[in-house]
Amino acid sequence: MSIKRSLARLAQTTPRQLDIASVRGALPGQVRETEHGKLHLIDEYLEPHHHHGRAPIAEALHVSTERLAQLALDPSLAGIDLLCEVFAATETTGLAGGTGTVPFLIGIGWFEDQSMRIQQLFLPELGREAPMLHWLRERVQQSSCVVSFNGKAFDWPLLRSRFVLNRVPAPVLPPHLDLLHCARRVLRSRLKSVRLVELERQVLEMYREDDVSGALIPQIYFDYLDGGDVSPLAKVIEHNANDLIALAALVAELVNHFDEVHRGDDPRDHLSYAKVAERTGDRVRARSFADAAVEGGGESACIVEACMINARMARRVGDVDDEERALLGALRAADEALRAGVQVALTQHYEHRRKDLARALEHAGGTCLAEGEDAAERRVARLERRLAQQT
Structure with missing residues (x-):
């Protein structure tokens, strides 16, 4: 369901709600007087x-x-109060960043x-950023973490520069969860793109209706500043709100699918x-997901890599039998291009852990x-010498 439809339905039941997509000729939201100046605020709720x-x-x-x-990969996020997490997304006058981008x-x-x-802080004219920055600062200070998409590289460095340029004290940033990094970590192997709208389609099965392209957003704002029709801004506001909602949905989807194995998921x-x-030292979870990848009917490379993870997990706890089973599983699944790498691992396993030089x-003959x-050749020669010494 799109935010357009949700907000329209909310407007019928909650007097203070506003259907932003139906606004024509006037900016959505309202102007609030704050101690730092006038703030243009759009304030919405979604149904539970x-x-x-x-x-x-x-x-x-x-x-x-x-x-x-x-x-x-951020231990500081463990134990945070999820009711106090803040999702953040910006629309800017350019995509390059720097002090000229607002x-x-x-x-x-x-x-x-x-x-x-959802609160959206709008800048009706350049040079009036202070009220929105003070409002943002107060919300961030109350939060347990900030959730963004590419916010570590783009949004927050940009906002930090705006705090400095407007002489507004920047808040101390709590733990920052950048979902772009998580998406790359988990989904890059099967998705050509991990852009937010692509994740919505492929992971959430969400297709935005009549969405505005991000590349057009700066020009829409400049047209507004030049006195143009304000109605195109309604789509920009809707786009931004959908970004925020997508962040919440992705947190739930990615974390829940990491919390337990969903057999229907792609083996990749x-x-x-x-x-x-494996990177976080969670051996049990690494084994569970590696087993699911092996059993999922994926391509050779996927199965081999999953078996190699199982082998490493077994080796770390000294389980020689389990390590051998995993390596032999990798060998059975390996195609010609991958077979030699697995045989290197098996050669090392039998030489150093099994002490079975024969x-x-x-396997050393297939490692070239x-x-x-x-x-x-050096490996084979060394093993032959050691075998000769044994006899």
Whole structure:
């Protein structure tokens, strides 16, 4: 369900709600007098059961923060208060960043009980950023973490420069969850693009209706400043609100699929989750997802890599039998291009862990493509010498 339809329905039941997409000829929202000047604010609520595509966004309140911290590779996220997380997205006058780029629309969202509240701070004219920056600062100071998409590289450095240029004290940023990094970590292996709108389609099954292209947004704002029709800004505001909602939905979707194995997931996703678990030292989870990748019927490379993860996990706890089973599984699944690399691992396993030089020599003959002819010949010669010494 699109935000356009949700907000239209909310407008019928809640007097203070505003259907932003129906506004023509006037800016949506209202002007508030603050101690720092006038602030143009759009303030909306979503229904508790709102879905973004197939994902119920309120599930973001119930995810495991331990899994969230692992997925983000950021231990500081463990134990955060999910009711105090703030989702943030900006629309700017350019995509290059730098001091000449101005965020003219700052979207922030958080949950109040089970409903997501969305506030969008709009800049009606250049040079009046202070009120919106003070408003943002207060919200960030109250948050347990900030959730963004490419916010570490773009949004927050830009906002920090605007705080400095407008002489507004910047808030101390709490833990920052950048979902772009998580999406790359988990989904890059099967998706050609991890742009937010692409993740909505492929992961959330959400297709935006009549969405405005991000590349057009700066010019829409400049046209407004030049006295043009304000109605195109309604689409920009809707676009920004959908970005915020997508962040909540993605938190729920990515973390829940890391919390437990979903057998229907793509084996490449299982493998990616296994890699994350391995990096964070979660052996049990790494094994579970690697097993799912092996059993998922994926391509040779996926199965081989999953088996190699299982082998490493077994080796770390000294389980020689389990390591051998995993390596032999990798060998059975390997195509010609991957077989030599697996045989290197098997050669090392039999030489150093099994102390079975004969078996090591059997596999050493097939390592040439992985380590080069000279290295393979030296390995074979060394094993032959050691075998001769034994006899």
